[in-house]
Amino acid sequence: MSGWVPLCRIVGGIWLLFCGFCAQAQNFPDGFSRVLVADNLASPTAMAFLPDGRILVCEQTGAVRVIKDGTLLPDPFLTVNVHSSGERGLLGIAIDPDFETNGYVYVYYTVPTAPRHNRISRFTADGDVAAEDSEILVLRLDNLSTATNHNGGAMHFGLDGKLYVAIGENATPNNAQNLDTYHGKFLRINSDGSVPEGNPFTDGSEQQQRVWAYGLRNPYTFAIHRESGRIMVNDVGQNTWEEINDATEGGQNFGWPDEEGMPAASGTSAPVLVYSHGSGNGKGCAITGGTFFSPTTTDYPGEYYGKYFYQDYCNGWINYMDPDQETPQALPFATNLGTFCLALTTGPDGNLYYLSRPDGALYKIVYGEPTPPFITHDAEPVTLTEGETATFEVRALGTPPLQYAWYKDDVLIADAMESVLVLDNVELEDAGTYKVVVSNDWGSAEGTGITLDVINIVGVDDDRYSMIAAIPNPVTYNVQSVEVNVPPEFGPVAISIVDMLSRELARSYHSFGAGQNAITIPVHNLANGMYHIVLHSGKRRTTIRLLVAR
Numbered sequence: 001m002s003g004w005v006p007l008c009r010i011v012g013g014i015w016l017l018f019c020g021f022c023a024q025a026q027n028f029p030d031g032f033s034r035v036l037v038a039d040n041l042a043s044p045t046a047m048a049f050l051p052d053g054r055i056l057v058c059e060q061t062g063a064v065r066v067i068k069d070g071t072l073l074p075d076p077f078l079t080v081n082v083h084s085s086g087e088r089g090l091l092g093i094a095i096d097p098d099f100e101t102n103g104y105v106y107v108y109y110t111v112p113t114a115p116r117h118n119r120i121s122r123f124t125a126d127g128d129v130a131a132e133d134s135e136i137l138v139l140r141l142d143n144l145s146t147a148t149n150h151n152g153g154a155m156h157f158g159l160d161g162k163l164y165v166a167i168g169e170n171a172t173p174n175n176a177q178n179l180d181t182y183h184g185k186f187l188r189i190n191s192d193g194s195v196p197e198g199n200p201f202t203d204g205s206e207q208q209q210r211v212w213a214y215g216l217r218n219p220y221t222f223a224i225h226r227e228s229g230r231i232m233v234n235d236v237g238q239n240t241w242e243e244i245n246d247a248t249e250g251g252q253n254f255g256w257p258d259e260e261g262m263p264a265a266s267g268t269s270a271p272v273l274v275y276s277h278g279s280g281n282g283k284g285c286a287i288t289g290g291t292f293f294s295p296t297t298t299d300y301p302g303e304y305y306g307k308y309f310y311q312d313y314c315n316g317w318i319n320y321m322d323p324d325q326e327t328p329q330a331l332p333f334a335t336n337l338g339t340f341c342l343a344l345t346t347g348p349d350g351n352l353y354y355l356s357r358p359d360g361a362l363y364k365i366v367y368g369e370p371t372p373p374f375i376t377h378d379a380e381p382v383t384l385t386e387g388e389t390a391t392f393e394v395r396a397l398g399t400p401p402l403q404y405a406w407y408k409d410d411v412l413i414a415d416a417m418e419s420v421l422v423l424d425n426v427e428l429e430d431a432g433t434y435k436v437v438v439s440n441d442w443g444s445a446e447g448t449g450i451t452l453d454v455i456n457i458v459g460v461d462d463d464r465y466s467m468i469a470a471i472p473n474p475v476t477y478n479v480q481s482v483e484v485n486v487p488p489e490f491g492p493v494a495i496s497i498v499d500m501l502s503r504e505l506a507r508s509y510h511s512f513g514a515g516q517n518a519i520t521i522p523v524h525n526l527a528n529g530m531y532h533i534v535l536h537s538g539k540r541r542t543t544i545r546l547l548v549a550r
């Protein structure tokens with residue numbers, strides 16, 4: 001953030017203006033409303049869900065509070081001694097991917113003793129509290145200057161099982177470009193703090209080897225997509241721009257302090273989306289939350305699924321965007337939420353959650369109307385040989401109960417009424433375009449038609465194709481692959497390599513775009529000898545003799 005302390009000062013001067021907002025009800029799209037989950041939280045900073053639905057909330061002054069079955073438990077999960085002046089304190093929390101087995105919870109906080117620094121510690125849960133003396137140091141970060149702002153602190157595990165950590169530049173902008181300090185970096189570490197395989201900088205200082213991305217100012221929050229693993233880092237800007245940056249790929253420089261907002265120079269990565277400082281909705285002072293909204297279940301309408309929601313600290317709004325668009329556009333969602341909200345998160349129940357510092361509260365945003373179905377995961381096209389099993393699976397959300405109907409070439413398939421369609425023992429006649437329609441009392445959603453191609457591996461030799469050749473043939477020294485040009489009328493084709501004992505050594509499937517029908521077949525593993533390359537398509541079959549003589 002630009003600084004909780006400076007911000008409070010600014011807001012103090014215009015508090016009456018903000019109180020005008022406070023008096024108004026929150027503003028959501030029709031059907032949405034805000035529900036209080038828990039209050040009496042002291043200056044909350046971050047939160048995380050446990051697999052069983054309990055919610056852990058960090059208080060800046062050092063306590064991790066537990067919300068269980070809708071109740072704030074009186075005893076904290078843990079309390080650490082922190083220096084909590086300015087933006088320091090207990091700032092981040094992450095749950096181990098194997099929490100159900102190992103009970104590990106990771107926190108990020110500012111130690112109060114000199115020299116002051118932030119550290120990442122691991123604790124082990126024992127019921128609703130951390131086991132006594134279970135704290136293990138995971139990583140000690142660099143000493144802090146006297147500046148109390150720009151500490152970052154967000155932590156999440158990636159799909160690769162590595163712990164990602166976002167760290168501010170400690171109000172020293174040049175830190176962000178210096179790979180030998182953790183300040184101003186986005187780290188990727190093993191859960192014990194050690195350097196993992198696969199980081200972009202493999203040499204140099206201990207700090208450098210843990211860096212995943214750099215050029216960040218105060219990445220107070222970030223989010224990882226639970227299925228794709230995509231990473232969005234929300235970086236708080238200085239004078240002009242708030243940024244959402246895609247840090248999925250390692251080694252990127254996000255530009256600070258040479259750039260803020262869209263970069264002018266080469267060699268830096270542009271944000272996915274920016275918004276400017278200023279008053280009013282869609283503008284603000286500090287991005288303090290962002291989340292991929294792709295839950296396994298939700299009551300929300302389909303238009304919000306797959307979107308990225310984010311919030312501003314000063315102007316009390318939540319916007320969203322489609323992260324899959326080339327140039328995502330900001331779309332309004334909620335306004336009049338009040339100032340100083342943060343930690344926007346998608347709950348396992350498919351609701352958005354966020355913390356309010358002035359209210360000392362955790363809120364969720366719920367949708368109270370029925371919703372028509374929407375498809376979250378469509379079935380995939382498939383090519384099979386006769387006798388194999390085709391499985392088409394669709395996943396959909398919407399107000400239950402959902403009904404499924406499957407069509408082949410626009411004709412309803414009798415008794416295919418589940419989200420999964422299984423065709424045992426496919427025959428050539430099963431090839432076609434399959435489509436699902438999901439419906440409930442409020443509407444329906446149609447899948448994209450997907451194709452099933454069926455290849456007859458037995459086939460009938462077709463002499464008209466005896467001119468098909470493999471090039472080069474014979475295979476001599478240094479030849480890695482041969483190329484076969486398949487006539488377009490073959491359609492999708494299976495290619496097998498068969499040895500002289502009729503043993504199939506390899507098989508691959510190919511479909512062709514218009515005008516593309518050359519297939520490259522790797523042969524570097526074949527020992528010297530005679531082979532057959534067998535092409536199958538529908539009832540056609542043709543065989544090419546291939547000599548390997550290296």
Ligand SMILES: [Ca+2]
Binds near residue numbers: 255259260261
């Ligand atoms: Ca930037």
